Amino acid sequence: MLVVDRVNMSYRKGGMFSREKQQVLKNISFQYEQGECLGIIGESGCGKSTLGRLLMGIEKPERGTILLKGEDIGRKSARKGRISAVFQDYTSSINPYFTVEQAVMESLNMKTSSRKFNQSKVDHLLQHVGLEPSCRYKYPHELSGGQIQRVCIARAIATESPCILLDEAISSLDGSVQMQVLQLLKKLKENDKLGYIFITHDIKAAAFICDRVMIMRSGQVEEIVNIEHLNNVQSPYARKMLQMIIN
Numbered sequence: 001m002l003v004v005d006r007v008n009m010s011y012r013k014g015g016m017f018s019r020e021k022q023q024v025l026k027n028i029s030f031q032y033e034q035g036e037c038l039g040i041i042g043e044s045g046c047g048k049s050t051l052g053r054l055l056m057g058i059e060k061p062e063r064g065t066i067l068l069k070g071e072d073i074g075r076k077s078a079r080k081g082r083i084s085a086v087f088q089d090y091t092s093s094i095n096p097y098f099t100v101e102q103a104v105m106e107s108l109n110m111k112t113s114s115r116k117f118n119q120s121k122v123d124h125l126l127q128h129v130g131l132e133p134s135c136r137y138k139y140p141h142e143l144s145g146g147q148i149q150r151v152c153i154a155r156a157i158a159t160e161s162p163c164i165l166l167d168e169a170i171s172s173l174d175g176s177v178q179m180q181v182l183q184l185l186k187k188l189k190e191n192d193k194l195g196y197i198f199i200t201h202d203i204k205a206a207a208f209i210c211d212r213v214m215i216m217r218s219g220q221v222e223e224i225v226n227i228e229h230l231n232n233v234q235s236p237y238a239r240k241m242l243q244m245i246i247n
């Protein structure tokens with residue numbers, strides 16, 4: 001479904017007028033199949049979020065290609081209805097002047113503009129992500145972090161995209177709420193055949209919902225491994241990193 005081929009990205013070091021560049025992604029290649037959950041893990045600064053922005057078409061790779069169902073991800077038509085995202089900072093992901101209903105409707109309107117039809121879908125979506133119907137008329141400041149993140153997930157699934165990119169989407173939530181959101185994602189994957197690209201530094205969370213993980217190191221792909229072989233990674237760096245995190 002998604003084919004990433006020799007993607008490179010660099011940024012200017014030290015501001016707009018600097019000539020010096022920092023190469024953040026180096027020859028990244030991998031494929032993502034519809035319905036799977038692919039984790040992207042690695043230490044802070046290794047380029048995970050940069051790759052996430054490229055996969056969403058927010059930025060363009062300097063070199064290389066990203067094709068979604070054969071179309072360049074940079075084209076709006078390639079992304080529309082095929083990929084949506086949930087980011088870490090849920091507070092800025094939703095317009096603070098929108099009620100939950102308005103926030104979810106905004107996503108639904110991208111698919112069809114029938115107001116009546118979309119309004120009837122809001123309750124169903126809220127229920128789907130485990131939110132009470134009473135949340136419908138609340139504003140973000142009246143909700144907990146976990147509830148807002150569920151609204152963000154409802155917005156992402158409202159587009160009916162087969163793939164959702166989650167960039168550290170549970171990192172700002174506390175332990176038990178993280179687990180609830182992970183269980184919700186797992187349920188949606190099993191029941192609705194949703195697929196995820198799950199960017200995280202939390203290997204335990206990745207092990208819980210991912211089918212495969214791609215381990216990144218300094219802007220490069222170190223290793224891609226099926227989750228059942230996570231204890232058996234080949235690269236010494238990946239082995240050391242996993243041991244450090246798991247112990």
Ligand SMILES: Nc1ncnc2c1ncn2[C@@H]1O[C@H](COP(=O)(O)OP(=O)(O)OP(=O)(O)O)[C@@H](O)[C@H]1O
Nearest residue numbers: 011012024042043044045046047048049050051201
């Ligand atoms: N817009 C930008 N301009 C300049 N440098 C950037 C930009 N975005 C990212 N970088 C640099 O690219 C490198 C990779 O950053 P990125 O946020 O992709 O890493 P990450 O693996 O997601 O880190 P973390 O886990 O801490 O979020 C960092 O050195 C960062 O400073």
